Ligand SMILES: NC(=O)C1=CN([C@@H]2O[C@H](COP(=O)(O)OP(=O)(O)OC[C@H]3O[C@@H](n4cnc5c(N)ncnc54)[C@H](O)[C@@H]3O)[C@@H](O)[C@H]2O)[C@@H](O)CC1
């Protein structure tokens with residue numbers, strides 16, 4: 222284990238900055254969110270909306286056609302593409318960052334889709350939730366991520382245990398949170414963000430940071446789906462994967478703190494966190 226630092230506001234101020242006056246939407250990051258399924262459309266709504274509220278210029282959701290109406294009504298700013306239509310894979314490379322996993326479901330077919338996207342796309346990819354579970358369940362024999370660059374894995378402790386098991390390592394409860402995140406990062410080459418109170422973000426031993434925002438009110442369904450959208454938007458804007466993950470965790474936690482201030486920790490939900498992203502970013506950037 223190397224030295225562990227903190228992610229604080231003064232650091233995030235160096236990552237999230239005022240926009241140049243002449244910027245246009247094509248330069249603010251084109252995000253693709255591969256998420257959602259029948260029964261879990263909400264996960265995609267949350268990730269897609271969070272990406273838009275975190276500054277992404279253009280956001281597209283790759284979802285089953287059956288849930289297009291939900292997405293188009295809940296997030297009219299986003300476009301939709303049919304995830305089951307192979308044509309959609311042709312347009313993957315025009316994006317600046319991809320977020321994969323929230324509510325996408327777990328099956329061999331979904332795993333193949335992730336593999337295909339990773340083989341086509343060399344930009345930053347955030348893999349969360351069912352994306353991680355698919356890799357662990359079906360990708361063990363292929364070495365999970367094959368040390369591909371530009372990957373950010375965002376497991377909660379349960380998903381981290383799946384990753385550790387697939388890598389033949391001990392669970393988080395045995396290894397400890399920092400050591401577990403560093404081990405997954407060392408073995409996969411990915412930036413790893415281990416969620417929970419005191420979220421850990423690491424690019425391997427020696428580069429590990431503990432987040433300083435967030436509260437127990439964030440222990441509510443869908444709050445991790447919001448985080449996926451935030452980090453994917455930051456990565457799409459050109460922020461390096463480790464910085465996108467650190468700044469994403471901080472901003473998401475600060476939005477959660479604002480939401481708790483308004484709604485209280487007991488009653489706040491994931492949409493309240495998403496809805497406080499603009500005020501959070503305005504507080505950080507000053508605009
Ligand atoms: N509205 C929606 O559509 C929602 C969809 N969701 C999606 O539902 C899918 C399944 O996610 P889940 O995380 O519920 O289920 P999972 O089965 O992937 O993981 C939950 C299990 O992980 C273990 N675990 C250990 N420590 C944990 C921790 N600190 N936090 C959470 N779990 C821990 C527990 O055994 C628990 O049963 C994901 O794709 C997720 O994105 C959820 O985000 C909830 C909201």
Ligand SMILES: Nc1ncnc2c1ncn2[C@@H]1O[C@H](COP(=O)(O)OP(=O)(O)O)[C@@H](O)[C@H]1O
Pocket residue numbers: 350376377416417418419420434435436437438439440441442443444445446447448473
């Ligand atoms: N007690 C807590 N303190 C701070 N943050 C928390 C706490 N509990 C959960 N969170 C945050 O809320 C989010 C939960 O994500 P996750 O478990 O993936 O939820 P979901 O799958 O329902 O979206 C993570 O960002 C996590 O760090």
